[in-house]
Amino acid sequence: MSAEKTLDILDQFDFETRALSVPELAERLQQPQSSVYRHMRVLKERGYIIEYSPGLYSLGYNFLKLARIVKMDIDLPVISQAAMRELTRSTGETSILLVPSNLQAVCLAAVPSGHPIKVSSEQGNIVPLYGGASSKALLAHMGDKIVEDLFKSGMVMKHTDYTIQDLDEMLKHLADIREKGYSFSVSEIDEGVISYGMPIFDSDRKLVASLSVAGPKERMEKNESQEIINEIQQAVEKIEKQL
Missing domain, CATH: 1.10.10.10 (Winged helix-like DNA-binding domain superfamily/Winged helix DNA-binding domain)
Known part of the structure; x- marks a missing residue:
């Protein structure tokens, strides 16, 4: 033919x-x-x-x-679903997909575990950009100017004793996240919740979202942190291949 x-x-x-x-x-x-x-x-x-x-x-x-045209038609929550389901299955914890929106973040999708927890990052929720592994995985790659604007806006509030409210401390913390390649949080927004997160980039290396795993502290501390990080990395790579 x-x-x-x-x-x-x-x-x-x-x-x-x-x-x-x-x-x-x-x-x-x-x-x-x-x-x-x-x-x-x-x-x-x-x-x-x-x-x-x-x-x-x-x-x-x-x-x-x-x-x-293909990129315009890509539906991020749809192409992420398979990887997120596998991530939740392999870690036994909730997986969360977050995107930046001005000086906040929006939860596009969440795949709960068999024993779900109450977290701010539920599908459709608007969440702070300055706390939690999901959000910090985004903020770390949005530039210092955005971080400074966020802190000057008066939007940064204390949610728990672990919420970072100092600009210089946050800038150092975000630099550490970029160096390590992943974010980590304990009770920063939701008391008693541990989470790990990583950024998701498209084929032009533009930040599009973050993927994280969150669970109760008593359960997450029993898991090997590097194994969770590896599982998130594998899921991120699967999603990025489709972007």
């Missing part, structure tokens, strides 16, 4: 092989060069292939438009 041969040509391009000649394509596909030329001519006319240099072809800019 003509369409199948055209797709076979496009499939030859990847991150390692970004430019190919017609003879190279013909050899890879075991097709006559004349046949490859015909398909390449159509692809070039439609903007899906460009002549990178004389005799060498690469993917065209039309794919950028298509990629943007």
Whole structure:
């Protein structure tokens, strides 16, 4: 089929092989060069292939438009569900998906464990950006200016004795989170709750969300922290592959 041969040509391009000649394509596909030329001519006319240099072809800019359309249609809670369910199953605790919204955060999705706990980060809730592992995983990657604006806004309030209310302390704490690659909190917003969180980035390394695991202190302290961190990292990687 003509369409199948055209797709076979496009499939030859990847991150390692970004430019190919017609003879190279013909050899890879075991097709006559004349046949490859015909398909390449159509692809070039439609903007899906460009002549990178004389005799060498690469993917065209039309794919950028298509990629943007795909990204616009990505539903973050939907593509995260499988990874979140597996994270909750493997850790036995609640998994939480959070996104930044101005100087606050919004819980897009939560997968409760078999023994759910009462936390502020329930689906649809607006939560503070300055406390809890879910929020701090976001705030650590939003820039110092945002952190300073947050503290100047008067929005930072004491929820428990562990809530960080000093700007300099928070800036140092967020730098430590960036260095470690994950956030951790004990009773910062919800008394008696321990949580671990990590940021989620899209293919352009733009911050889009955070993923965390939260559970009661007495149960979480029985688990190996590095195992929980590894499980979150695996879930984040699965989600990022789809962004």
